[in-house]
Amino acid sequence: MNKSFVLGVDIGATWVRVAIADYSGNITTKDKEPIDTSSNWGVSNQIEKTTRKLCQRLDYDPKNLSGIGIASAGPMNRKEGKLVSPSNIPLEEVPLADPLEKSFDTKVELINDGVSAVLAESEYGAGVDYDNLVYITISTGIGGGVIMDDHLLIGKNGNAAEVGHFTIDEEGKLKCGCGRRGHWEAYCSGSNIPRFVRKKLEDVDLKGQNSPLVENKRKDFQDFRPRDLFEYAKQGDELALDLVEEIGRLNAVGFATVTEAYDPELITVGGGVALNNPELILEPIKEKISNYTQNEVPRIKITPLKEENVLYGAIARALTLFKNQDQR
């Protein structure tokens, strides 16, 4: 019986997902927990505990794990295996590789979640037949991963393709989570769409309009969520549709910049905002992208791997670690 496994971990803003997979990349068992941000060591402790629990389920000695791949939002110092002031986690530093290497006596590699997702797309998803592939997530934040000429881009610190921090507004009307102004993510990500709507409607006289956004403006957009905007648009509210269209135009600027930089054949799209509103997010991008890029427009589609793409990428990376060990 093949008793050899690797571990994949996806650290998100809300959840930590941990999965044990076999050498073909099939998940054998998995679990997810709300992220522990009580201290710098909270996340690594949590991964260790969950891993021991999953191994117990399989009656498997965790010391036999053949590699651990961890994917997380950045920024990170990949060589030191830690997150450094991550934009979605309220901690200054999150050490990951060292404590887990010590606990399980195996190689650990930390990669950016966008990098992980594009790797998953290439190994198991819509990108299997492509050498030039970009993945873009439109979620709490906006991130990306790039494979060019069949080569995974990683970068000096592991932060290649941080596309959400492309500057799309030279006037810098809105401030990004990273502290800088005018970044794509500050306008079109899940956490910032409410601020974008508030800004757009700031000086607009809504008198006489019967849009549900009038009431939201009266309450200064308290408790207003991106899903409310998309829900109003789906119900045919004109004002909401205009705002969704404007978000689509800004997304098209972002996708066009990605197309200029990497000349991909395919861009796959994931993340909660896109997965929950595939037409309202993708259609305006497809319609407007050629206004902003001179390069041939790539195919654009939703990732078939849905919300598990980052986890599958982490598993693929752990398998690479194992295979490299094997060759030594």
Ligand SMILES: [Zn+2]
């Ligand atoms: Zn930024």
